[in-house]
Amino acid sequence: MTSTLSDSKDGRFQGHFAELLKVEGKLALREPAGLAMGIGFPIILLVIFGIIGIAVPGNVAGTGHTVLDIYVPVIMVVGFISLGISSLPVTLVKYREMGWLRRVSTTPTPPSRLLAAQLTLNLVLALATILIVIFGSELVFGATLDVGIPYFVLSIVLSISVMFSLGLVVAALAPSQTIASGLSGGLFFLSLFLSGLWIQPATVGGSLATMARPLRPYFIRSSMLLRRLPL
Amino acid sequence: MSRTQVSEPLESLHRESDPVVTVQHLVKRYGQFVAVNDVSFSIKEGEIFGIIGPNGAGKTTAVECISGLRVPDSGSISIHGLSPLKDRNLIRGFLGVQLQESTMPPRLKVGEALRLFASFYPNPADPNGLLETLGISHVKNSTYKKLSGGQKQRLSIALALVGNPKIAILDELTTGLDPEARRETWALIESIRDRGATVILVTHFMDEAERLCDRLALINHGKLIALDTPEAIAAQAGGKRVRFVPSKPVDDKTMYAIPGVKEIERKEAYVTVIGAGDLAASVIDSLTRIGVHVSDIEARGGNLDDAFVKLTRDDTSKVQERPQS
Numbered sequence: 001m002t003s004t005l006s007d008s009k010d011g012r013f014q015g016h017f018a019e020l021l022k023v024e025g026k027l028a029l030r031e032p033a034g035l036a037m038g039i040g041f042p043i044i045l046l047v048i049f050g051i052i053g054i055a056v057p058g059n060v061a062g063t064g065h066t067v068l069d070i071y072v073p074v075i076m077v078v079g080f081i082s083l084g085i086s087s088l089p090v091t092l093v094k095y096r097e098m099g100w101l102r103r104v105s106t107t108p109t110p111p112s113r114l115l116a117a118q119l120t121l122n123l124v125l126a127l128a129t130i131l132i133v134i135f136g137s138e139l140v141f142g143a144t145l146d147v148g149i150p151y152f153v154l155s156i157v158l159s160i161s162v163m164f165s166l167g168l169v170v171a172a173l174a175p176s177q178t179i180a181s182g183l184s185g186g187l188f189f190l191s192l193f194l195s196g197l198w199i200q201p202a203t204v205g206g207s208l209a210t211m212a213r214p215l216r217p218y219f220i221r222s223s224m225l226l227r228r229l230p231l
Numbered sequence: 232m233s234r235t236q237v238s239e240p241l242e243s244l245h246r247e248s249d250p251v252v253t254v255q256h257l258v259k260r261y262g263q264f265v266a267v268n269d270v271s272f273s274i275k276e277g278e279i280f281g282i283i284g285p286n287g288a289g290k291t292t293a294v295e296c297i298s299g300l301r302v303p304d305s306g307s308i309s310i311h312g313l314s315p316l317k318d319r320n321l322i323r324g325f326l327g328v329q330l331q332e333s334t335m336p337p338r339l340k341v342g343e344a345l346r347l348f349a350s351f352y353p354n355p356a357d358p359n360g361l362l363e364t365l366g367i368s369h370v371k372n373s374t375y376k377k378l379s380g381g382q383k384q385r386l387s388i389a390l391a392l393v394g395n396p397k398i399a400i401l402d403e404l405t406t407g408l409d410p411e412a413r414r415e416t417w418a419l420i421e422s423i424r425d426r427g428a429t430v431i432l433v434t435h436f437m438d439e440a441e442r443l444c445d446r447l448a449l450i451n452h453g454k455l456i457a458l459d460t461p462e463a464i465a466a467q468a469g470g471k472r473v474r475f476v477p478s479k480p481v482d483d484k485t486m487y488a489i490p491g492v493k494e495i496e497r498k499e500a501y502v503t504v505i506g507a508g509d510l511a512a513s514v515i516d517s518l519t520r521i522g523v524h525v526s527d528i529e530a531r532g533g534n535l536d537d538a539f540v541k542l543t544r545d546d547t548s549k550v551q552e553r554p555q556s
Contacts, residue, residue, distance in 0.1 A: 095336070098333070099330060100335055
């Protein structure tokens with residue numbers, strides 16, 4: 001008895017995080033609303049802009065890029081926004097509200113592991129989004145991406161950090177699922193706008209471009225099109 | 232904390248005379264409201280210890296302090312010599328908790344939930360065996376949202392037991408269950424005790440407490456107002472009750488002369504005597520001797536329900552009498 005208790009003190013539960021991650025993954029597949037937002041939304045955007053790019057070929061505002069070329073980074077950021085701002089905080093607040101976190105906290109496994117598993121799952125989905133968008137745009141719709149790898153990686157890291165941090169702030173502040181949905185909904189549309197989904201700062205210029213410049217989605221756009229676009 | 236320091240209090244695990252859980256002068260406030268007010272008790276190894284009281288009495292708060300989910304404002308709690316807060320990780324390895332009003336992700340399957348919780352513990356029970364014991368192995372592949380109330384409760388108990396706990400805390404386990412499911416759950420709680428675990432049972436059902444518990448703590452308005460065996464607490468209500476119809480009127484004086492009779496209530500033709508000892512036999516015996524026949528006799532033992540109502544009512548009137556300061 002004493003030895004098993006001492007083991008538990010040392011926290012040697014091999015596999016409990018893997019088990020948590022597995023369960024969170026299965027739950028995500030069974031509740032496909034989150035997945036549809038996180039991965040489905042970028043795919044739909046990719047198809048729409050891919051078709052526009054083919055139908056209206058050529059040069060946007062003298063940049064030498066097609067519509068899709070310009071929108072590829074935006075679509076990625078939209079994926080991060082869906083996962084980080086929409087999906088993540090609502091799930092976390094739901095777990096808190098239904099007493100699931102509390103239930104887990106009565107076991108030797110701290111509830112933070114459950115939060116970590118949820119975060120990890122969403123990060124994996126974000127990586128999947130990146131791959132789908134890169135390969136989908138290049139192989140299916142023939143986009144030309146001129147990417148500086150170090151800038152690209154840095155931009156991805158910064159962009160994901162910002163979106164997920166915003167989502168975690170919502171999860172921390174919202175006392176109920178309804179309020180979490182409201183907060184994340186507001187942030188969702190605000191960040192969609194600032195990500196350039198509707199209006200490209202590059203094409204508009206002026207004060208909107210200045211406003212959007214410090215916003216992190218911009219990083220990806222800058223890095224991916226660094227050498228071609230005067231962003 | 233080093234291993235040697237930790238193992239010392241644990242050596243007391245098998246010493247039966249030592250209490251498993253000791254609660255001393257526990258106080259917990261929520262703002263101005265005192266949820267638990269200077270409560271002390273200790274729980275022996277292998278017993279089913281009931282915490283009873285009306286809704287909002289502070290029962291759940293008390294067990295939440297024991298399980299380390301809430302931080303007491305003052306007082307001390309010791310579980311096998313360990314503190315629920317400081318030795319939280321150690322205690323959680325051998326403490327199984329079933330929470331009131333806690334639900335699970337709706338699409339989580341029964342088998343998955345149990346496997347997941349098994350992975351949290353250092354020395355878990357076999358999930359399949361546990362499902363079998365609890366009679367829910369046939370819903371192993373059902374999702375949580377499709378389970379009936381009784382099945383959800385069973386799953387909740389299974390999760391509390393999957394770590395092979397030495398102490399199981401079960402909070403309002405049978406609330407919302409139909410009578411048959413309640414009886415099955417009772418059998419289950421007894422089987423947990425028979426396995427050698429100590430059970431802390433929170434309930435507001437007196438029949439449940441009377442049937443299952445070895446000892447009870449009765450809490451009202453956050454204060455401990457009785458701590459004893461169910462029989463002893465029931466006796467505080469005035470003990471046994473015998474109701475009957477005498478063949479001719481018997482005056483109070485004659486009734487009080489019967490050994491064991493302490494109180495008399497009359498309603499229409501019925502006479503109810505409240506008292507102790509072998510009450511029914513002594514009533515029949517004494518009345519027959521003076522030529523009174525007794526019919527429609529109904530005897531019941533010390534009833535916890537009566538005691539509960541009496542004790543909580545006394546306590547409440549005392550509280551109301553107290554001048555506002």
